[in-house]
Amino acid sequence: MTELLAGAKAIRTAPAADHSEGMSYLESLPRRLVTLYLPLGLIMLVLLFPFYWMALTAIKPDEQLLDLDRYNPFWTWTPTLKHVQKLLFETHYPLWLWNTTLVAVASTILSIAASVLAAYAIVRLRYRGAQWVGGAIFLAYLIPPSILFIPLSTVVFQYGLFDTPFALILTYPTILIPFSTWLLMGYFKTIPFELEECALIDGASRWQILTKIVLPLAVPGLISAFIFCFTLCWNEFIYALTFISSTQHKTVPVAIVNEFVDGDIYRWGSLMAGALVGSLPLVVLYAFFVEHYVSAMTGAVKE
Amino acid sequence: MADTLFERRGAPRILRDVTAWDRLKVHRDWLGLWFMLPAMAILILFLAYPLGLGVWLSFTDARIGRTGVFIGTENYEWLWGDSVFWLSVFNTLLYTVVASIIKFAVGLYLAVLLNHSLPFKAIIRSVVLIPFIVPTVLSAIAFWWLYDSQFSIISWSLRQTGIISSNIDFLGDPWNARWSVIFANIWRGVPFVAITLLAGLQTMPPSLYEAATIDGASQWQMFRYITYPLLTPIIAVVMTFSVLFTFTDFQLIWAMTRGGPVNATHLMATLSYQRAILSGYLGEGAAISTAMIPFLLAAILLSWFGLQRRKWQQGESND
Numbered sequence: 001m002t003e004l005l006a007g008a009k010a011i012r013t014a015p016a017a018d019h020s021e022g023m024s025y026l027e028s029l030p031r032r033l034v035t036l037y038l039p040l041g042l043i044m045l046v047l048l049f050p051f052y053w054m055a056l057t058a059i060k061p062d063e064q065l066l067d068l069d070r071y072n073p074f075w076t077w078t079p080t081l082k083h084v085q086k087l088l089f090e091t092h093y094p095l096w097l098w099n100t101t102l103v104a105v106a107s108t109i110l111s112i113a114a115s116v117l118a119a120y121a122i123v124r125l126r127y128r129g130a131q132w133v134g135g136a137i138f139l140a141y142l143i144p145p146s147i148l149f150i151p152l153s154t155v156v157f158q159y160g161l162f163d164t165p166f167a168l169i170l171t172y173p174t175i176l177i178p179f180s181t182w183l184l185m186g187y188f189k190t191i192p193f194e195l196e197e198c199a200l201i202d203g204a205s206r207w208q209i210l211t212k213i214v215l216p217l218a219v220p221g222l223i224s225a226f227i228f229c230f231t232l233c234w235n236e237f238i239y240a241l242t243f244i245s246s247t248q249h250k251t252v253p254v255a256i257v258n259e260f261v262d263g264d265i266y267r268w269g270s271l272m273a274g275a276l277v278g279s280l281p282l283v284v285l286y287a288f289f290v291e292h293y294v295s296a297m298t299g300a301v302k303e
Numbered sequence: 304m305a306d307t308l309f310e311r312r313g314a315p316r317i318l319r320d321v322t323a324w325d326r327l328k329v330h331r332d333w334l335g336l337w338f339m340l341p342a343m344a345i346l347i348l349f350l351a352y353p354l355g356l357g358v359w360l361s362f363t364d365a366r367i368g369r370t371g372v373f374i375g376t377e378n379y380e381w382l383w384g385d386s387v388f389w390l391s392v393f394n395t396l397l398y399t400v401v402a403s404i405i406k407f408a409v410g411l412y413l414a415v416l417l418n419h420s421l422p423f424k425a426i427i428r429s430v431v432l433i434p435f436i437v438p439t440v441l442s443a444i445a446f447w448w449l450y451d452s453q454f455s456i457i458s459w460s461l462r463q464t465g466i467i468s469s470n471i472d473f474l475g476d477p478w479n480a481r482w483s484v485i486f487a488n489i490w491r492g493v494p495f496v497a498i499t500l501l502a503g504l505q506t507m508p509p510s511l512y513e514a515a516t517i518d519g520a521s522q523w524q525m526f527r528y529i530t531y532p533l534l535t536p537i538i539a540v541v542m543t544f545s546v547l548f549t550f551t552d553f554q555l556i557w558a559m560t561r562g563g564p565v566n567a568t569h570l571m572a573t574l575s576y577q578r579a580i581l582s583g584y585l586g587e588g589a590a591i592s593t594a595m596i597p598f599l600l601a602a603i604l605l606s607w608f609g610l611q612r613r614k615w616q617q618g619e620s621n622d
Contacts, residue, residue: 032419035522040416043409044427047434047490053456054445068459110345118342127335137342140350142603144551146572147592150579151357152349154365174350177342206334235438237554238572242580253440257558268448275441286436290429293436297495298502 054279057272058083065268083273092247092255093274099165100251101281103240104233106169111176111229112222118177119184120210124196134185141178148174149242156243167243168251172233179232180225183296187221188214224296227289234282252278360589367583378590387566388591391574397481398570399550402488406545407538409489410496415526417497418504428498435494443558446487450474450559474560477567484568488555492548496541503537504530539605547602551595571595 057065059079064071087093118137122130152171153162161167191214199209215222240251247259256274260267286293327333361378365371382388417428434442449457450473458470473483507530515525553572556562562569562577569577571591579588 036416036419036421039412040421040427043413043416043493044430047431047494050442050445050449050490051433051437053449054442057448066454068454068456073456073459114341114345117338117340121335121338125331125335125338127332130335133339137346139603140346142547142599143350143354144547144599146551146553146575147357147595147599148350148353150575150585150589150592151353151360153580154360154585155349155353155356170345171349173345177346181342205328231436235440237438237440237557238576241557242576253438253554256444257440268451268454271444272448275444278441279437282436282438283433286433287429290425290432294428294432294498294502298499 051279054272054276057268058276060269062269083269084277086270087273087277091259091270092250093252093277095248096250096252096255097278097281099249100234100253100278103165103168103172103251104230106165107172107176107233108226108229110169111173111180112225114173115177115180115184115225116210116215116222119181119188120214122181123185123188124193124214125206137178137181140174141182145175145236145238149238152239153242162243163245163249165249168236168240171239171243172236175232175236176229180229183225183228184218184221187218191217220292220295223289224292227285227293228296230285231282231293357589358593360586361593363586365585365589367580367585371586374586378587379594381587382590382594387569388574390566391569391571391591392594394481394568395550395570395572398485398488398552399546402485402492402549403542403546405485405489406492406496406549407542410493411500411534411538413493413497414500414504415530417501428501432494432498434491435498439491439554440558442491443487443555446483446490447474447559450483475564477564480560480564480568484556484559487559488549488552491555492545496545499541500534500537503534507533539608543602543605546605547599550598550602 056074056076059081060076061078061080061082064076064078121127122134122137156162156167156171161170195213195217196209199213204212235253236251237253240254241257244250244254247255250259252274256271256278260271260274360371362373362375363371364374364377413431417424417431421427449455452470452472452475455470455473457473458467461467462470472479474480511529512525515529520528551572552570553576556568556570556573557576560568562573566574571594575588575591577588578591579585
């Protein structure tokens with residue numbers, strides 16, 4: 001089994017191998033400096049500066065925040081954890097973090113379970129009309145939340161889910177299932193069909209084939225789908241804004257926009273600390289699974 | 304498949320009749336139905352049904368807490384004469400067109416840059432994607448602080464270098480606000496475009512570039528006549544997604560300006576939220592949402608033909 005796994009991995013990673021070394025020896029260093037490093041450096045600076053500023057603001061003392069002329073605004077020698085402390089102990093922030101995690105994990109697991117079954121059925125059971133269902137799922141992927149939230153809010157109200165975590169746990173999968181089904185369909189297609197034929201001849205049921213042969217081979221795909229779904233949930237805003245009204249049920253993005261924005265001129269420190277702490281879990285997760293993340297993103301586009 | 308109909312364990316194998324229960328367990332179509340059931344249940348209850356309900360609501364005078372009655376196209380007639388609605392359509396189109404074009408240009412440029420052999424290539428690539436990972440609302444809040452009317456670091460830096468004499472009111476002036484939110488959108492979208500196009504670039508055979516170099520092609524010619532044509536199919540798909548998500552954007556605007564100043568940054572999505580949820584006119588908000596559907600259909604058709612073309616180019620059959 002392990003050889004097979006390695007083989008399947010090799011097949012999948014082969015096209016991503018780097019071929020770009022080819023002609024680059026023809027370029028001189030000064031030329032590379034101007035055409036490559038300079039523009040790349042500029043773009044990276046612009047892309048990363050808001051995060052630097054977010055982090056710096058979160059640890060600056062209040063008096064340095066608004067006085068740009070007396071203190072060097074781009075650095076601080078007296079970092080403080082006051083804002084983070086205020087965030088964690090004087091607001092509901094830990095609760096909001098917990099809500100976000102709970103909703104994200106629950107709806108991700110729900111969606112992945114449903115998507116595994118659906119993707120396997122579409123790719124391998126090939127029941128009548130499977131192609132059409134696959135196409136319909138791709139179309140569902142293209143329906144954005146911002147045209148659904150108004151009717152969904154009445155639906156959520158009718159089902160009695162309004163202002164409960166279940167409103168989000170059950171509606172987020174409408175974004176996640178089309179995406180992860182599409183991604184997993186691509187992964188399942190790369191698993192050799194002969195393996196399943198062998199198992200069928202040995203008398204395995206479809207369920208056994210799925211759990212004992214297909215899923216172990218599709219672990220990288222499952223990780224990709226899981227991480228991407230988790231990120232999408234953490235990021236989701238419009239449903240959480242519309243379906244949740246009480247403070248103790250809010251998720252981090254909604255709470256930051258609605259609960260932190262008061263007239264206080266010194267609010268920036270805690271606001272940026274909140275944004276920073278809310279981003280960290282995703283950045284850490286991303287740092288550990290970069291390759292899976294990228295393959296999820298590009299896989300969804302390429303398939 | 305047939306052997307599942309035998310008693311497997313028993314020493315003398317006895318053929319038995321195929322029961323209805325066996326059919327439900329083994330038959331391809333029934334099995335397919337069972338496997339599809341969870342996904343379909345969620346998608347029908349929370350996606351297909353609301354989609355239809357949204358169109359129906361747009362023809363009623365529903366309010367929050369009150370089911371509406373059918374009023375024909377009255378909502379649409381009212382919107383037709385509503386200048387704020389037309390302003391939001393204008394803003395949405397401006398936002399989508401400008402942001403998408405720049406995202407495409409910068410994203411493609413960045414992808415080409417990242418495709419060179421670089422020191423710390425892997426790290427640079429992962430760092431580029433960070434703006435896309437961080438929740439949009441949280442980075443929008445960071446931009447809000449960067450765009451502050453009094454304490455903006457951008458204004459301060461420009462004042463120090465002597466380019467401007469007074470602070471720029473980024474989010475207070477209609478046109479400044481429009482360009483500011485467009486910039487934030489581009490900032491967030493470029494990594495996605497760049498990394499997906501980079502994945503396409505990496506599949507290009509290096510022999511083409513070697514042949515072109517021997518023929519004396521310049522960098523630009525190689526890009527224009529090799530890279531770009533080979534990349535067209537993936538560009539079509541990436542840009543469809545980019546246009547789709549830019550057109551229906553909500554969170555960035557809501558976190559930064561909430562549609563202000565004087566409705567200058569209202570997109571159709573934010574306007575529908577304001578009308579439907581904050582003011583309670585569900586029917587009118589649903590009409591604004593429904594008015595977005597034709598644009599989305601156009602984007603989906605574009606994506607469809609993009610995919611078709613890709614298969615044709617690779618010599619695959621259309622399955």
